[in-house]
Amino acid sequence: MLELWISHGVTIFRVDNPHTKPVPFWERLLEEIHTRHPEIIFLAEAFTRPAMMRTLGAVGFDQSYTYFAWRTEKQEIEEYLQELAHDTAHLIRPTFWPTTHDILTPQMTSGGSAIFAIRAMLAALGAPSWGIYSGYEWVENIQREGAEEPNDNEKYEFRPRDPKLAQETGIPTLLTLLNSARERHPALRQLHDLRIHPTTSEKILCFSKHVPARFSPTGLPDTVIVVISLDPENTVEGEIDIDLSGLSLGTSSANFTVVDELDGQRYSWSRTNWVRLSPWDRLGHVMAIETE
Known part of the structure; x- marks a missing residue:
């Protein structure tokens, strides 16, 4: 299945819940694919115990989801940045996402465009790899009842959006500035120091x-x-x-x-x-x- 998609030009695979499958399976599969196709990137979408997340990185996943979305206070953000940069950098290549189709934390529902800007800065400047989910520029912050996820998301419906409305939030301009800074400064694209x-x-x-x-x-x-x-x-x-x-x-x-x-x-x-x-x-x- 992977070889089929690779033959069609796919180079990045986000693997859903890899921690629920046998680790030896991933170790063998990732080694085989990387040997034949070194350009392919595998992202482990695993929110589970720290030991398992580190193990997935150790056996070959190129990038890993993190607990970033739930680190909101100063001390826990500082401690988490230190952990990723100094304690687990040899195992986990972290990627920061403020929200996803599955994640919309309570913090994101009440801070308006300012909290979306704050979390974008933390993600873009704190980790070598970062991303945003569809609708981020529009500050879509309504939770689905009973769940920490966006109410109106692509899992449930097609979401056409007006780009002009996004400009009113200021988020698109900020994202451009953050990505431009990352392009100019290699220090922002690594965890070396x-x-x-x-x-x-x-x-x-x-x-x-x-x-x-x-x-x-x-x-x-x-x-x-x-x-x-x-x-x-x-x-x-x-x-x-x-x-x-x-x-x-x-x-x-x-x-x-x-x-x-x-x-x-x-x-x-x-x-x-x-x-x-x-x-x-x-x-x-x-x-x-x-x-x-």
Whole structure:
């Protein structure tokens, strides 16, 4: 069956609930397919115990669904990013999805377009691979009664949508900016060196991603500092304490210049920086460090 679809040009397979099938079966099948067709990608759509999710990655799945959709508070997001970047990176190649046809968490039903923007930023900037489900740009946030899934989704009906209406949410513009930043910065497409930086607000998350020159496709080092509000309803303010020693700047005290990939503005930053974020102005910064 797989060979038939591959012969028709299919190169990506999302495998539903692979954890309910024997692991030796996947180990054999994935090895055989990858040997004959190394370009084929298999995504494990498994929401189950951590040990099984890691095992599926270990036996050959190229990408793995994660618990990202259910990590909503600052501490649990930080801990999960650390886990994926440092504890399980050799087993799981994570992909972040804010929603799917099966998932619409309570958080997504009440925060309007702001929470859709926040979760898109976390997904696009936190993981090497990310995706959105149909209707995301339209902020479709009505749950089906009795289930954490979208009420009006393609499992049940055909959904024609007006692209003009999506522009009113601002989400399409944000997605374009996020994907453009990912294209320009190899640091955002890997988990090689992800670091959490302390903030004085429980509603402000800060992390940096760095790739050294020897691992960068451009041959140059790349560092990006991400700051995101976790509050879709209120203005939040706070200090960010940047660990300069981990950013490969060669100094622990000097100022450095950053460029916000979301609007092109330049800022002079140092170890301690004050930020103000709100749903009506900006919900985050994607600060690329300028190098000489």
